[in-house]
Amino acid sequence: MTAGIIMNISSPRFERRRRIAVFLSLLGISAFFLGLLIIPSPVDARVQGRCKDCHSMHSSKEGSAETYGGLSGPFPVLTEGGCLGCHGQNPSGGQNIVPVGLARAPQVIHNQKNGDLAAGNFYYVADAFTGDHSKGHNVMGISRQENPPMDTPPGFVGSVLIPGGTGPTRWPENKQLSCAGTWGCHGNRTIEDPYKAMAGAHHADDSVIDGMTVGTSYRYLLGVKGREHQNWEYLATIDDHNGYKGDPTHSSMDTISYLCGQCHVKFHASRELGGGGSVGTVYTGLWTRHPSDISFSTVHGGYAGSEYERYITYSLEAPVAYVNPTGNEKSVGAESILMCLSCHRAHGSPHADILRWDYASMVVGAGVPKTGCLTCHTKKGDHF
Amino acid sequence: MKRWGAKLAIVCLSVLALTALDSQKSSAKVEGDCEVCHAIYPGMMDEPAPRKDPRYALKNAVCVNCHSFAGNETVKILGGVRVPVVFNTDLPVSPLAGGNFYHVSRVFGDRKGHNVEGISAADQGFGGAPPGYERTKDPSMVGFNSTKPLACSGSNGCHGNRDIEDPFRAVLGTHHAEDLPLDGSTTAKSFRYLRITEKEKGILGLEDADWGRNESSVKHNEYTSSMNALCANCHGDFHGPARTGIVSPWFRHPTDVVLPKTGEYAAYNPASPPSPERPGIRIYNPDAPVGRAEVPGAVSDAVKPGEDIVLCLSCHRAHGSPYAASLRWDYDSIFTGGNGKGGCLICHTGKGGR
Numbered sequence: 177m178t179a180g181i182i183m184n185i186s187s188p189r190f191e192r193r194r195r196i197a198v199f200l201s202l203l204g205i206s207a208f209f210l211g212l213l214i215i216p217s218p219v220d221a222r223v224q225g226r227c228k229d230c231h232s233m234h235s236s237k238e239g240s241a242e243t244y245g246g247l248s249g250p251f252p253v254l255t256e257g258g259c260l261g262c263h264g265q266n267p268s269g270g271q272n273i274v275p276v277g278l279a280r281a282p283q284v285i286h287n288q289k290n291g292d293l294a295a296g297n298f299y300y301v302a303d304a305f306t307g308d309h310s311k312g313h314n315v316m317g318i319s320r321q322e323n324p325p326m327d328t329p330p331g332f333v334g335s336v337l338i339p340g341g342t343g344p345t346r347w348p349e350n351k352q353l354s355c356a357g358t359w360g361c362h363g364n365r366t367i368e369d370p371y372k373a374m375a376g377a378h379h380a381d382d383s384v385i386d387g388m389t390v391g392t393s394y395r396y397l398l399g400v401k402g403r404e405h406q407n408w409e410y411l412a413t414i415d416d417h418n419g420y421k422g423d424p425t426h427s428s429m430d431t432i433s434y435l436c437g438q439c440h441v442k443f444h445a446s447r448e449l450g451g452g453g454s455v456g457t458v459y460t461g462l463w464t465r466h467p468s469d470i471s472f473s474t475v476h477g478g479y480a481g482s483e484y485e486r487y488i489t490y491s492l493e494a495p496v497a498y499v500n501p502t503g504n505e506k507s508v509g510a511e512s513i514l515m516c517l518s519c520h521r522a523h524g525s526p527h528a529d530i531l532r533w534d535y536a537s538m539v540v541g542a543g544v545p546k547t548g549c550l551t552c553h554t555k556k557g558d559h560f
Numbered sequence: 561m562k563r564w565g566a567k568l569a570i571v572c573l574s575v576l577a578l579t580a581l582d583s584q585k586s587s588a589k590v591e592g593d594c595e596v597c598h599a600i601y602p603g604m605m606d607e608p609a610p611r612k613d614p615r616y617a618l619k620n621a622v623c624v625n626c627h628s629f630a631g632n633e634t635v636k637i638l639g640g641v642r643v644p645v646v647f648n649t650d651l652p653v654s655p656l657a658g659g660n661f662y663h664v665s666r667v668f669g670d671r672k673g674h675n676v677e678g679i680s681a682a683d684q685g686f687g688g689a690p691p692g693y694e695r696t697k698d699p700s701m702v703g704f705n706s707t708k709p710l711a712c713s714g715s716n717g718c719h720g721n722r723d724i725e726d727p728f729r730a731v732l733g734t735h736h737a738e739d740l741p742l743d744g745s746t747t748a749k750s751f752r753y754l755r756i757t758e759k760e761k762g763i764l765g766l767e768d769a770d771w772g773r774n775e776s777s778v779k780h781n782e783y784t785s786s787m788n789a790l791c792a793n794c795h796g797d798f799h800g801p802a803r804t805g806i807v808s809p810w811f812r813h814p815t816d817v818v819l820p821k822t823g824e825y826a827a828y829n830p831a832s833p834p835s836p837e838r839p840g841i842r843i844y845n846p847d848a849p850v851g852r853a854e855v856p857g858a859v860s861d862a863v864k865p866g867e868d869i870v871l872c873l874s875c876h877r878a879h880g881s882p883y884a885a886s887l888r889w890d891y892d893s894i895f896t897g898g899n900g901k902g903g904c905l906i907c908h909t910g911k912g913g914r
Contacts, residue, residue: 279897
């Protein structure tokens with residue numbers, strides 16, 4: 177009987193069966209990977225995990241109050257230290273993303289070497305460390321408020337149009353920048369309280385970033401659209417990065433640059449922000465301030481033959497925005513959009529003015545090509 | 561001894577006579593054979609001095625002794641009287657509304673119940689003081705004495721008159737007093753003998769005839785806001801606006817606030833949706849009970865977001881539970897953003913599954 181099922185491996189019958197087996201195997205493997213592409217991957221930032229990982233119901237640990245840094249609870253929204261209690265768990269520690277139960281909390285202040293996330297790192301501006309206030313936004317709890325005139329956002333204009341309503345009429349002298357709310361960046365800026373401004377965002381289904389709610393806005397920046405890199409750009413690559421939204425027509429409020437413009441009004445040319453006269457417009461003459469939210473195709477003199485034509489491959493050092501960002505763009509072209517974050521980090525950086533590079537070392541005609549300003553201004557990097 | 565026996569007989573006969581006259585009244589007033597309760601344990605009573613009343617020898621243990629059971633039944637019969645069991649030696653099969661001290665009695669952990677004297681030693685972590693205790697928020701004239709153990713009643717306990725330090729005296733006579741109507745005017749007429757103090761009205765509510773045993777949406781205690789006030793006697797920091805907040809964002813989990821009728825709370829108890837004929841109504845879940853603004857006329861399975869009240873007891877058991885912090889559920893297993901349900905997610909419906 178045994179001999180009956182033994183097959184000669186050199187027989188045509190064996191060869192046919194071998195080919196069928198290989199075909200079916202390849203078909204199965206292909207189907208598996210095709211399935212991975214079709215089925216949406218759960219990469220949304222909706223917090224998953226145990227309630228207790230982030231919240232303390234009564235701010236009571238062994239009968240004593242919750243503490244964060246030098247502060248004693250209770251903290252808002254029953255958190256264990258407020259925004260920074262979760263997103264700044266160990267400012268001097270070397271971990272840029274901290275597991276919290278099933279969730280991962282990006283750290284906005286940490287000391288991980290080469291670990292800065294897309295927005296940078298408040299470490300560079302924190303009073304506890306460098307205390308260099310030119311290197312980041314002076315957010316309450318991290319840095320003290322700057323002295324005048326930097327106690328208000330440079331370029332601030334009151335009562336501008338913002339998602340959900342109108343921005344503050346004025347920026348009071350004693351009002352320090354906060355993470356969220358009217359005096360911050362995240363959440364609903366029509367709501368003053370930072371925590372109310374963020375209400376529910378971490379628990380919202382954000383699998384679709386449509387900017388309609390705080391929870392479904394890019395990085396909880398109300399109204400902003402984009403694609404969120406799942407590791408907050410830690411170890412990002414030129415084809416897997418944040419996807420920033422831009423709008424060279426300045427007809428929407430859903431761009432990352434418009435968000436910056438809500439406070440730094442005079443630095444954005446949007447009609448809604450009224451900054452056109454201050455920045456200049458592309459078609460009518462010279463810029464008086466560096467433009468933002470414009471595409472290379474609209475530069476004075478045209479894109480063809482311009483120095484911007486030589487910015488070809490996406491640069492993580494000087495990223496660009498897109499009208500419909502995917503985060504997988506590898507190429508830069510005429511329709512790529514210059515944005516505030518092309519030059520700046522949002523939180524903090526090792527460089528003055530929260531720049532992505534050392535402005536003082538940018539030397540025309542002698543700089544390192546494709547770095548810093550010269551990433552876009554390619555001709556100015558040419559060595560004459 | 562003869563004189564004491566005669567007195568006891570007279571009292572018992574009187575009780576039995578009253579019982580016969582008023583056998584239809586739904587009352588928790590204890591009736592029946594005296595010795596069943598008062599002489600069941602050897603050495604329970606001191607030999608009375610001449611012309612003196614008998615006295616308990618083990619006053620501090622009498623509550624626990626009577627309301628305990630060596631087994632897993634949570635309602636026991638003593639002399640024909642049903643006695644709620646708060647402390648079982650075995651895992652209780654159907655714990656009562658207050659939970660069961662079984663969970664805090666041995667090596668299960670201090671955090672699974674109130675560490676009442678006679679059941680468990682003082683909580684080492686808290687050093688004897690109730691977490692969040694604020695003397696100014698404790699209406700007791702005596703106040704909580706953290707050098708003394710937590711008791712069932714009195715100033716260091718929950719039941720009885722908290723103006724009285726002696727746990728025994730704080731409930732003295734209550735089991736034999738008229739306890740209807742349940743209007744909070746006396747200890748006996750307070751919900752579960754929870755009197756607070758002499759000057760304050762006792763706790764109001766509707767007492768389930770089975771003390772919450774096998775409770776369901778249609779059979780359960782009915783609580784009111786006054787229950788929260790009692791908890792705040794000792795856990796004052798966890799109650800009231802000073803440390804909790806007035807409105808969102810809360811700094812501590814709010815209690816004694818109306819369950820909102822907006823947002824995720826409008827879908828309270830999503831596992832049991834009401835019939836379409838009951839708009840605006842949700843179905844009561846004894847795993848996360850709510851209180852009523854007023855004592856209702858009858859037990860109801862309806863929960864009205866926008867009217868009903870979040871309680872301390874919405875999350876906690878008063879005596880003990882299998883879970884840390886004497887919670888009604890395992891906080892460690894409550895997950896947000898996944899497919900979780902129950903526990904916190906009974907109210908926080910938006911934080912559960914997609």
